[in-house]
Amino acid sequence: MRQLELDWLGGPAERRMRRRRPGIDDLPWGTLAAAGIAEADAAPVRASWTDGAFSEYASAAAFAALTTALLEAGAPVDLIAMAGDFVVDEMVHVELNARICAELGGAAPYLVDLEKVSPWVDPALPAIERAAELALQISCVGEALSVPVLAGSMRAARHPLTRAVLRRIVRDEGPHARLGWLVLDWAGDRIDRARLAGVARTRIGHYAPLWRCPDCAEGATMIRAVRRDIVAPLAARGITVRVDDLLGS
Numbered sequence: 001m002r003q004l005e006l007d008w009l010g011g012p013a014e015r016r017m018r019r020r021r022p023g024i025d026d027l028p029w030g031t032l033a034a035a036g037i038a039e040a041d042a043a044p045v046r047a048s049w050t051d052g053a054f055s056e057y058a059s060a061a062a063f064a065a066l067t068t069a070l071l072e073a074g075a076p077v078d079l080i081a082m083a084g085d086f087v088v089d090e091m092v093h094v095e096l097n098a099r100i101c102a103e104l105g106g107a108a109p110y111l112v113d114l115e116k117v118s119p120w121v122d123p124a125l126p127a128i129e130r131a132a133e134l135a136l137q138i139s140c141v142g143e144a145l146s147v148p149v150l151a152g153s154m155r156a157a158r159h160p161l162t163r164a165v166l167r168r169i170v171r172d173e174g175p176h177a178r179l180g181w182l183v184l185d186w187a188g189d190r191i192d193r194a195r196l197a198g199v200a201r202t203r204i205g206h207y208a209p210l211w212r213c214p215d216c217a218e219g220a221t222m223i224r225a226v227r228r229d230i231v232a233p234l235a236a237r238g239i240t241v242r243v244d245d246l247l248g249s
């Protein structure tokens with residue numbers, strides 16, 4: 001484990017990224033730094049944007065792993081391209097989070113092992129099963145639940161720069177949450193639905209702190225999102241997940 005450090009190359013790599021995802025430099029950069037936030041107030045905010053930078057980085061690794069599984073499974077060309085394109089979206093989100101940290105005085109202490117950043121999936125499974133499992137975990141569950149969390153943060157954001165950054169991130173996350181359903185529909189009845197139901201249940205359980213903490217302002221919203229945006233569409237595809245105990249109801 002070592003401190004999270006992000007590097008930037010510039011030159012042709014930067015120019016290509018900007019051409020593919022324009023508008024990033026137009027955000028009101030410098031205004032948060034200029035606001036001169038006191039160190040005591042900046043510390044918790046830096047911690048949360050540092051955590052954000054790493055979770056976006058992990059999302060990029062996850063979409064890269066999904067892209068590889070889709071390639072190995074011989075998935076449709078445009079579906080594979082969509083998954084690969086989301087890696088670039090997530091790297092833009094990493095940049096946005098990191099630049100907010102920089103405005104606040106730099107990243108908070110944050111230990112990571114990048115060697116283990118990719119999601120683990122049993123390499124003995126056929127590629128289509130690995131693709132379905134990754135799509136379910138990353139997109140159908142992870143991205144579906146990050147949409148309401150980010151939207152809540154965006155509404156709470158007071159500063160124009162943080163609000164603009166969160167708006168940009170939220171805009172991208174909707175399509176990220178839809179990809180998983182496209183993968184499951186393409187895989188059709190070639191995947192083991194009972195196994196995937198277990199995967200989904202475990203994954204939803206990881207997010208329980210979002211609705212179980214005593215001061216979860218968005219708890220009811222999260223529970224609704226689990227039922228409406230994850231459990232119901234999974235059931236419609238023959239993947240039946242029992243979550244009443246996880247949701248505390």
Ligand SMILES: [Fe+2]
Pocket residue numbers: 056059089090093169173
């Ligand atoms: Fe993201």
Ligand SMILES: [Fe+2]
Pocket residue numbers: 059090143172173176
């Ligand atoms: Fe995402």
